[in-house]
Amino acid sequence: MTAGPQPKLRLLDAIALIVGIVVGAGIFKTPSLVAAHAGSAELVLLAWLLGGVVSLIGALCYAELASAYPHPGGDYHYLARAFGRNLAFLFAWARFTVIPTGSIALLAFVFGDYASQLWRLGEHSASIYAALVVALFTGVNVLGIRQGKGVQNLLTSMEVAGLLLVIAAGLAFAAPPAEPLPAAPAAGAAQGAAGLVMVFVLLTYGGWNEAAYVSAELRGGRRGIAWALIWSIGIVTALYLLANWAFLHGLGLAGMAGSEAVASDLMRRVAGEDGTRLISALIALAALTSINATILTGARTNYALGRDFPRFAALGRWHARAGTPGNALLAQGAVALLLVGLGTLTRRGFETMVEYTAPVFWFFFLLTGIALFVLRAREPAAPRPFRVPLYPLTPLIFCASSAYLLYASLAYTGIGALFGVAVLAAGVPLLLLNRRR
Structure with missing residues (x-):
């Protein structure tokens, strides 16, 4: 059956979805990288606070766009209105092949790495786990929005509870080791170090913009998406600041900077090897939470693409009974499985997927910020239930931060970034072929 999106999501569902996407495995991996380049505990905490502020600024911009133009295509719809169908097509292509599909594969490898520590499945254990989890959660979301959001609410609750347990352990039971501080970066390297710090921090905050893709399915009127974004960013920022404070308290700056797995090292100090197994399970759970949320939101752009371009019409079918774009979900799952295969061939699954997605993500993030200015000027009479405060300063800051992160994601990453570009x-050739038709 074919229909369109219906308002079946509550505010709490949207918050669980956003928090579940953002609070993924990154918070268990990137804090040590941030500490190694920041050089002091104060700068570590400042970087994570700044990441929350930048994310909130971006969320306010998205809240205006999503409340004014609720649509399952999210950014695709805003870019089409502001810049035309050609650029929107390229964005949809990027969503189909790079951005959410790359994120799903990245998170699937994180799950596979940690699940393999608990139960190994042979030589390519991480890749097997990654493929299985992509197939499983794609299937759950094809079954229906009720199943998808139910699984999401459960996983997010378990994930947040587990992270709070780690925070409590770091603040209450662990003692900071007596180790020297890492050397501060040389003056000439300070700018590059700051750039890397913010790349890692904002990567860990990434994903809140996925709320735009369910704006047409949220109950409570158009302002609901603004409240969902504001509450979610506030919760995530508080969790991230508390987590880094706990890591610093439990390991010290030097111990945190030198750690390969900061949360595992903290829990090992608190509870021995049992603590390490607990954190492995928690990180695997965090990856599952983000995978399910990204699968749920990611396919909405494919659906919008199918509605607008006849060559992709099969993707534009909405199954009324399930409340999902079933074909778009299946196509997204197939591409994600291909990227899992790519990561397996490079033997650097996580790193390859980070490099693969980052430049394309920040490029279109920048264009979406510019679209806010264009649509304000072009459609001044359009109803805007939520208006970004301090306009035009707020979206200017958002665009400037996105432009800097685009530069940093190209300057400080490897060959995977070029492959994503x-x-x-x-x-482009596919777009030209479609135009000729």
């Missing part, structure tokens, strides 16, 4: 460029 090449896949985006491969959409």
